[in-house]
Amino acid sequence: MTDVVLPCLNEAPALPWLLGRMPDGYRPIVADNGSTDGSPDLARSLGARVVEVPQPGYGAAVHAGVEAADDGVVCVMDADGSFDPAQLPRVADPVRGxxxxxxxxxxxxxxxxxxxxxxxxxxxxxxxxxxxxxxxDVHDIAPMRAARRDRLLALDLRDRRFGYPLELLIAAGRAGWRVREVDVDYLPRAAGTRSKVSGSVRGTVRAIRDMSAVLAR
Incomplete structure (x- = not known):
């Protein structure tokens, strides 16, 4: 079984489609970061495991989800419907193999x-x-990825905001990891959801600020 961590903040409109397309052998963990739209209860009703994450921030949600996962390969992807879960084997299979x-x-x-x-x-x-x-050789600070849980936790990542994905890549490079990049479809988000990063110039600026702070360290 491969766990899939889904950092979530008010993604209720996307969850039925997203959770309904999980491939066999992939188990969703919704790491809820304080949703007010009923996302946690909806996710539970659809069969997902829910982890409540009181600390705000994308990195906080992902880290809590990874901690809650079982040992083995763990995937992470956004919960807003912008990625198709059916493509998860593209990122998980090379790690599993x-x-x-x-x-x-x-x-x-x-x-x-x-x-x-x-x-x-x-x-x-x-x-x-x-x-x-x-x-x-990476061209995207990607919100969809896969690695082994024990190795992720051993990197001891500290960023709990939007700098988390970049810190992960930097730490993986320093640790000598073999990092591969594969193409995945980037879809329109579910109606009623909005990206916390690309949905506004302000969100993008905030993410760039967090990631630039990681680079500065």
Whole structure:
């Protein structure tokens, strides 16, 4: 069984489709970060395990979800419907097969406006700085990825905000991990949900600020 951590903040409109498309052998863990729209109860009713995460922040939700997962390969993906769970084997299989220590999904937008320009440009700048500083051949600070739980926790990541994905990649590079990148579809979010990062210029600026602080460290 492969656990799938879904950091969640008010994603109720996306959860039925998302949880309904989990492949066999993949078990969803909804790491709820203070939703007020009934997301936790809905997720439970749909068969997901729910972990309540009182500390705010994307990194806090992901870390709590990873801690709650069983040992073995664990996946992480956004809970807003922007990724298709049916594609989880793309990121998990190379780790399960020992061909990679971590696999990250490189977003390929499926339609105009899916990935706003301000968010895409911010990602390009950060990924370029990451490649220059770490040597990793990665082009996306990806919100969909897979690695082994025990190795993730051993990295002892500290960021609990939007800097978490970048800190993870930097730490993996320093640890000599074999990091692979695979293409994954990037879909329009479920109606009624909004990205906490790319949904607004303010959100993107906040994420870039958090990630820039990680790079500065």
């Amino acid at each position: 020992g061909r990679a220590d971590m696999v990250v999904g490189r977003r390929r937008p499926m339609g105009r406006g899916v990935w706003p320009l301000h968010a895409r440009l911010g990602n390009v700048v950060l990924a370029r700085r990451l490649r220059a500083g770490s040597g990793l």
